[in-house]
Amino acid sequence: MTSYPKDKINILLLENINTEALHIFKESGYTNITHLKSSLSEDELIKQIADAHIIGIRSKTQLTKRILDSAPRLLAIGCFCIGTNQVDIADARRKGIVVFNAPYSNTRSVAELVIGAAIMLIRRIPEKNRLAHDGVWAKDASNSHELRGKTLGIIGYGNIGSQVSVMAEAMGMKVIYFDTQKKLPLGNAHAAAGLADLLQQSDIVSIHTPANAATRNLINAVALKECKGGAIFINYARGEVVDIEALKDALTEGKLSGAAVDVYPEEPVKNSDPFITPLQHIPNVLLTPHIAGSTEEAQANIGTDVSTRLVQFIETGTTSGSHTVPELTLPVQEDTNRILHIHRNVPGVLSEINAALSASGINILAQYLKTNEDIGYVVLDIKREGSKDAADLLRNVKETIKVRMLY
Numbered sequence: 001m002t003s004y005p006k007d008k009i010n011i012l013l014l015e016n017i018n019t020e021a022l023h024i025f026k027e028s029g030y031t032n033i034t035h036l037k038s039s040l041s042e043d044e045l046i047k048q049i050a051d052a053h054i055i056g057i058r059s060k061t062q063l064t065k066r067i068l069d070s071a072p073r074l075l076a077i078g079c080f081c082i083g084t085n086q087v088d089i090a091d092a093r094r095k096g097i098v099v100f101n102a103p104y105s106n107t108r109s110v111a112e113l114v115i116g117a118a119i120m121l122i123r124r125i126p127e128k129n130r131l132a133h134d135g136v137w138a139k140d141a142s143n144s145h146e147l148r149g150k151t152l153g154i155i156g157y158g159n160i161g162s163q164v165s166v167m168a169e170a171m172g173m174k175v176i177y178f179d180t181q182k183k184l185p186l187g188n189a190h191a192a193a194g195l196a197d198l199l200q201q202s203d204i205v206s207i208h209t210p211a212n213a214a215t216r217n218l219i220n221a222v223a224l225k226e227c228k229g230g231a232i233f234i235n236y237a238r239g240e241v242v243d244i245e246a247l248k249d250a251l252t253e254g255k256l257s258g259a260a261v262d263v264y265p266e267e268p269v270k271n272s273d274p275f276i277t278p279l280q281h282i283p284n285v286l287l288t289p290h291i292a293g294s295t296e297e298a299q300a301n302i303g304t305d306v307s308t309r310l311v312q313f314i315e316t317g318t319t320s321g322s323h324t325v326p327e328l329t330l331p332v333q334e335d336t337n338r339i340l341h342i343h344r345n346v347p348g349v350l351s352e353i354n355a356a357l358s359a360s361g362i363n364i365l366a367q368y369l370k371t372n373e374d375i376g377y378v379v380l381d382i383k384r385e386g387s388k389d390a391a392d393l394l395r396n397v398k399e400t401i402k403v404r405m406l407y
Contacts, residue, residue, distance in 0.1 A: 003337075003405040006030050009314065010051050010073070015039050015058040017080045018303030028311045038270070046070040054310055056080055057087075059290075060269065065091045075404070076313055078306040082106065082293065083238075084323050085211055093324040093374050096342035096401035100309040100321050104159050105301035106293030110236055111163040113292050115171065117260035118204050121232045122147060124258070126284050143257070148172035153192065153202030155218075156209035156237065157183040164206060165189045176201060180214070199226040204234065211238035221246040230257040236292040239263040248278040251285065258284035262292045317379050317406055319370075326370035326377045336365055336381040338406040339391055344399040345376040353378060356393045375401070 006029040013021065016037040025033055039060040040048060049055060049071045056078040057063065063077060065088050077087055079101035092099050120126060123144045131138045152168045154161045154177040165175045166186050175189035178198045185191065192198035195218075199205060205227065209215045219235075220243040227233070233256050235242050244265055250256045261279055267290060268275050279285055312318040317340045320329045325342060343349050350369060357364060357380075366381040382390055388405075395403045 003407050007032055009053045010034075011054045011056070012036075012048055012052040013056040014045075014061050015080075017056050017058065018299040020300045020303030021056060021078075021080065021307040022303075024304060024307035024311060028315070030311075042067060049074065054078065054314070056306065056310075059083070059086055061086060063087045063092070068092060068095060068097065075402075076100065076310050078310050080302050080306050083210065089323055093372075094401075096325060096375065098313055098319055098325045099323045100306055100313075101323070102302040102305040105305045106295070106298030107159045107163050109295040109298040110160050110292040111167055113262075113288075114160075114164050114206050114234055114236055114260075115167050117234055117236075117286055118152070118168075118206075118232065119147060120286060121234075121258035121260060121284060122150070122204070124284050126258075126286055147204075150174070150203040151176060151201055153177070153198040153205045154189075155179075155195065155198065155205065155207045157185075157189075157191075158208060160236075161206070161208035162186050164208065195223065196226045199223060199231075200228060202228060202231060204232045206234040207237045207241055209237050209241055211240045215241045217241070217243045219243065219247070221249070224250040224255060227255060229255065231255075232257060233259040234261075236260070236262045239265045239267065244278055248282065251279070251282050258286075260286040260288075262288045263290055315406075319377065325375055326372045328368050328370050328377060328379060330368060330379055333366055333381040335384070337384050337390075339380045339382065339394060340402070340404045340406055341378040341380065341394050341397070341400065342402040343376045343378070343397065344401060345371045345374055346399050349376055349397060349399050350378065352397050353380075353394060356397060357382070357390055360389060360393060362390050362393075 009030055009032060011025060011030055011033045013035045022035060045067055049067060051073060052071060053073050053075050059081050068088060068091050074097050076098040077092060081101060082103055084099055084101050087099055089099060128138055149172060151174045154165055157177040157179040161177060168175050169187045176192045176198055177189055178192045178195050218241050224246055251259055264277055279287060309321050316330050316332055317338060318330045319325050319327050363383045364380055365383060368379040370377050391403055391405045
């Protein structure tokens with residue numbers, strides 16, 4: 001039982017987060033939940049978030065500094081998706097707000113669609129499908145190939161890239177990969193000497209990198225010139241990674257024989273908005289509306305994963321998977337009170353905490369500490385006698401950001 005009543009904890013869920021998340025919160029005793037099907041404008045969100053202790057979002061909602069400044073009670077953010085780039089992580093860290101996401105929950109959904117798209121494109125199914133719908137019988141084997149024996153180049157050998165690697169090998173493909181960090185290969189995959197080397201060898205190229213300053217327009221006109229003639233290009237990662245005009249040129253000039261794209265530099269905010277991309281109406285191009293990870297199974301997994309992390313933090317202080325407050329996995333201690341102390345990571349804070357409690361005769365039964373470059377996170381299990389005084393003492397420690405009596 002948390003010290004702060006569960007029915008007083010305000011949970012705001014946006015963007016039609018899967019109902020599995022609702023089940024987790026309700027089964028854990030949380031009832032004050034607002035579940036909205038859409039995202040909100042910045043001004044609307046500022047009003048809604050003012051009293052929230054937990055907010056859950058997907059990829060459309062942008063949690064800017066202005067919004068976080070308007071959320072004085074906010075303890076945790078749940079990103080019910082793979083990434084966290086929609087959150088001002090630096091500001092959340094400074095405020096001691098825990099940020100969780102679900103980096104693995106839709107991995108299989110994306111990987112399966114990559115393999116499916118590769119098969120469709122190498123067999124030139126998009127063109128044959130269009131012709132069949134137009135009443136044209138185009139039974140022809142020319143420029144139609146098997147995956148078996150072809151080389152798949154994976155750019156970004158992380159959670160999704162490595163699973164694509166395993167599935168591709170099961171299809172009889174040769175797999176090479178390029179990653180900025182040294183990664184242990186799975187199966188018979190091996191690292192390419194560099195990005196240019198990968199592009200030159202690959203019959204099919206699939207991107208699985210995050211969006212950041214280093215990857216912006218990673219695939220540009222110069223990189224595309226390195227591609228093997230007639231290669232197929234798949235981007236189910238982030239739209240900013242690819243110069244889409246350069247990709248269009250490579251397709252229309254015949255450098256590439258096909259492409260599958262699910263993410264774009266600019267995307268509609270809602271389904272009713274128009275969608276325009278330079279890649280429209282190009283033969284053997286599969287365009288999908290950012291749905292690579294959008295399966296019912298993936299969304300249920302994400303709902304369970306992130307909501308479970310949020311509940312664990314609220315009830316035990318565990319921050320495993322956090323992108324802001326340092327990660328701690330904590331046991332539940334019987335017959336104690338637990339206090340969470342988040343502070344700026346400067347020398348002397350832990351000493352001040354211990355000295356303040358010792359001077360007041362408060363006995364620490366267990367103490368856990370983890371720091372990162374900005375934040376220190378201390379969890380104290382103390383004897384129940386004097387626990388209220390302990391919380392007050394800790395609030396007066398210099399460099400304190402947040403103090404919470406957990407139970």
